[in-house]
Amino acid sequence: MVITPLRRKVLRDLARLWPQSLAIALVLAAGVATMILGNGAYSALSDTRARYYDTSRFADVFADVTRAPRALLDDVRAIDGVLAAEARIVKLGLLDLPEMVEPGTILLVSLPEGGGAGLNRLHLRQGRLPDPQSAREMVVSEGFATAHRLSPGATLTVVMNGQRRDLMITGIALSPEFIYALGPGEMMPDPRRFGIGWLPRESLAGAYDLEGAFSNLVLVLAPGAPIERVIADVDRLTAPYGGTGATARADLTSHAFLDAELKQLGAMVHVLPPIFLLVAAMLVNMTLSRLVTLEREQIGLFKAIGYAPRAIAQHYVEFVLTIAILGIAIGFAAGAWMGAGLARLYARFFSFPFLVFSNDPRIYALAALVTAGAAVTGALFAVRAVLALPPAVAMAPPAPAEYRQQGGTLWRRLGFRQTRIMTARHLMRWPMRTLSGILGVALSVAILVASLWSFGSIERMIDITFFRTERQDVQMVFGQPEPLRAVFAARQMPGVMVAEPFRAAAAQISHRNLLRKVTVIGRPAEPRLSRVLAPDLRPMDMPEAGLILSETLAQVLEVRPGDNVTVTFLDGARRSLTLPVSGVSVGYVGLGATMDIGALNRATGGGQMISGVNLLIDPAGLEEFFDAAAASPKTGFIAVMGLTVARFRATLAENITVMITVYVALAAIIAVGVIYNFSRISLSEQGRELASLRVLGFTRAEVAAILFSELAVIVLLAQPLGWAIGFGMGLAMAGAFSSDLYRVPFVIGPAVYATASLVVCTAAALSALAVRQRINRLDLIEVLKTRE
C-alpha cells in the first residue's frame, strides 16, 4: 500500500483525535461483543442441546400412568408415527442424608432398556452402569453427586415406598431429560436437595410393586409424524391406567427452561447491538461533521487541485473504517471472552456432557460487516454536504454561524445570565447534534432501566409467591392421594402447629378451541396457609362451585369471570363437566386453577381424597418433624418453602453482580462515548469564545460551567426520555420472557430510574472532568493573535 498524502493524513488525524476515536471504537466494540455473545451463546445452547438430544435418542413424547401392564407397550408401539417406545418406572424417593436436616428428593428412573441402546441414553461420566440383576446398585446425576461429593463406591440411603434401602453408587451420569434439573415444587435447580437416580427396572419394580408393569412411557416419533395425533392416541390407550395425559418434549420442564433462556438471548441480540450501532453511527456523524467543517478549506483545495469527490470521501471513510476495525477487534476479543464466561455459567446451570461453542466465523463476519456498515453510513452523511460544494465555495471560510434571537427577551426576563444564553443558543444552533446527544444518553439510561427492573420484579415474585400466597413452612406431598383423615394424622406429627389439606388433580381446561393442561388445586373454603390472591392482593375464598383461574391461564383461554369452561379430569374416571369461572387470581409460576376441595372431589368423583398437606411447623420441632416425615410411607416429597426462597435468592445473587457489572459497563460506554465526543466537539467550536471570556476576567470554573451546562442540559433532557424508552423496552422484554412456565411481573419503581440516572450521570460527570483539563489549558494569548 502506498502511503499517499491523504493516507498519512488519516494516521495523523487518528493520532490527534485518539481519545474521541477510542470512545467511538468502544461503542462499536460493545455492539460487536453483544452481537457475538448473543448469537454465539444462542447457537451454542441450541446446537449443544440438539446434538445432545440426537446422540442420546431423546424422546419426543412423555406420558405418566399410575400402573399399566407391560403388554400395553405393544399397542403404543403400534401407533402410527411411533418409531420407538419404552416403558419406564419413574418414582420419587426420599433421601436420608446425614448432612441434611430436611429430607431431600430423588427421582428414581429405570435404566434405558438394552443397556446403552435405549431411549434417553445416559452419558456416563464416571464408573459403570448398575448390574441389571442387582437391587442394590444405582447411577446418580452428576450435579447431585458433586453437591454431596459422592463418587462410585459410595452408599446412599434412599427411602423407596416407605422402605429404607442402601444403594451403592456404581457410576455418575448425565441425561438429556434433566439438563435443567428442577425438583418438584422448586423454582431453581438445587442439586443438594434434588437428584436423579437410575436403577435397573427390576430393582425399582420390586420396590414399588410394579412387576410386569410400568409408570411412564417415552416415545420417539418418526420424522414428520403428527405429534398431536400421537398424543391423542397415547392418551386414549393410557386413560384406563391412570394416564394423566402425554406431553410433548416442548412442555418438558428441562426443555422449556432452555427455551426460555434461548428466548432471552434472542431478545438481547435484537435489542442491544442495534442500540450500540445507532449510537456509534451518531457519534461518527457528529465527530466527522465537525472534522469536515474544520477541514472545509482543505477539502476545497483538494478538489481544486483535481482530487475527485470520491477520493476525498474515501479518505474520510478510511478514517472511520480504521476506527471501526479497532472497535471490531476489541469487540471480537470481548465477545469471545464474555462468551467463554457465559459458557461457564451455562455449565453450572445446565448439565451438558459437552458444550458446542462453535465460534462460527459467519457470526464474526456478520458482526464486522454490520458494524463497519453503521460507521460508514454515519461518515457518509457527514461528508455528503461538503463534497457537494464547488471548490471555490469550499475554500472560502464558511459563513459565520447564524444565530437567531430566539427567546432572547424571554431568557432575560427569566433572569438568564448571558452565559446561559450562549449555552442555549449553541445547543439550538445544531439541533441534530443536540438531539443525537440526548438520544445517545437516553439510550444508555434505557439500557439500565430495561435491565435493572428485573430485580424488583423478582422480589415481587418472591413476595407474592412465598409470603402472601404459599405461606406454609412445609408442603408435604403424598406418594398417592390419601383419604381426608390423613390431615389429622399430619396434625399429630411432631412440631406441626397447623395442617391444611389440598388436592391436586390433573385436568384439561378448555374454552372454545383453546385448551390447556393444568393441575387443578382443591383448597379449603377459606385457606389460611396456601392462599389465592385477587389482583388487589386480597386473599380470595374458594367459590362453592366454579373455578378461580390465574391471570395467565385466563388470558390464554380468553375467559373472564362469569364465562364457562369445560374441565376434563385426567385421572381414571375422566369426568368432564362445565364450570363457571368465578374469579381471576395473581400468580407468576405456571398456569393455575383452583377450586373448593370438596367441590373438586365431587367433580372428579373420586371420593374425599387429599394429595398432601400444607403445614406450619414450630421451628423447635422441625428436625423431629423431618425425621417423622421421612419415615412415613405416605410421604412422596417435601418442599421446604424457606429453602426454596433461599435457593432462589442465592442463585440470583450469584448472577446479579455479573449482570449489573455488564449492563453498567455497557451503559457507561455509551454515556462516556456520547458525552466525551459531544464536549470535545463543543469545545472545538467554542474554544475561542471561552478563551476570550477568560481574557475578560471569567474564571476557569465559570468558563468550564458554560460547557458543562451544555452537557447538563443534554444529560437532564435525556433522563425522562431514557426512562420512557427503558420502560417500553422493559415492558416488551417482560412480555417476551413470559411463557406458560412463568410470567414475569413488570414492576418498575423509582429506585430503578434513580439508579439508572445515577450511573449515567456519574459516567457523564467523569467524561466532563476529562475535558475540564483542556478547558484549563486554553491559550488566552493565542486567540488574540488569530482570526477564527
Added chain:
Amino acid sequence: MINEPDIVFRTKGLTKSYRSAAGEVQALRGVDFQAARGEFIVILGPSGSGKSTFLNIVGGLDTATSGEAWFKDHRLTALDARGLTQYRRDHVGFVFQFYNLVPSLTARENVALVTEIARNPMSPEAALALVGLTDRADHFPAQLSGGEQQRVAIARAIAKNPDVLLCDEPTGALDSATGIRVLEVLTEVNRRIGATTLVITHNAAIRDIADRVLRFADGRIVEETVNASRKAPADVSW
C-alpha cells in the same frame, strides 16, 4: 512603594523571554514605565519589538520573566493565575484587533456578559450609547460591520468602568474611515470615564491624538514623546 495617587501603572526592569527548541527569544529586555490616571498613551514600534508582550503583562494575561509590574498597589508580578483573573475582571478593559465577540450573543448581550460579573458597571445600553450603537443593540456580531463589531468590543471593554483600557491594534483590521470612528470612540471614552488608555498601533499618524507616545524597539522603550496638545482623531491624516 507607590504613594503618588495618580500613578496607575508602574513597571521596573520588566523582562520576558521565551524558551523554545529554536533557542531563547528575548521579547522584553527591561521595560521601565509609568502611567498616570486618565492618560492616553499610544505605543508604536516595529513588528516583534515586544509591544503586545508588554501590554499582555500589564493587562494580567501573561507573566513576566523578571522585573516588577504594579497596578496601583497590586504587585502584578506576584499574582498567581487566580489573582490575575480577578485583576482583569475588576480593573481591565481589553480591545483586540479581532474583536473576539461571542457570535451567539447580540451586541447588548456581549456587553451584558461583562456587566454581569463587574463590581461597578454601567448598563449595557449606556455602554452601547457611548460607542454610538444604540440602534444595533439586538444584532448579532455576524450582522455587524467590522467597525461596528470593534465598537461593540469597546463597549464591552468599558462597560465595567475599568481603571485601564488596553487596546492592541484596535484599528488594525479596519479601513481608515472606520478606524477614525473607532479612535474617536476611544478618546471619547477615555475622556468620559477617565480610564488610563494604552493603544498599540502601527499607524504612526495616530500618535497625535495621545498625551504621550512610547516607541518600542527590540524589547525596550527607546523613545518617549509627550504631546503638548492632542489632536482630534478626525484631524489625523492616515
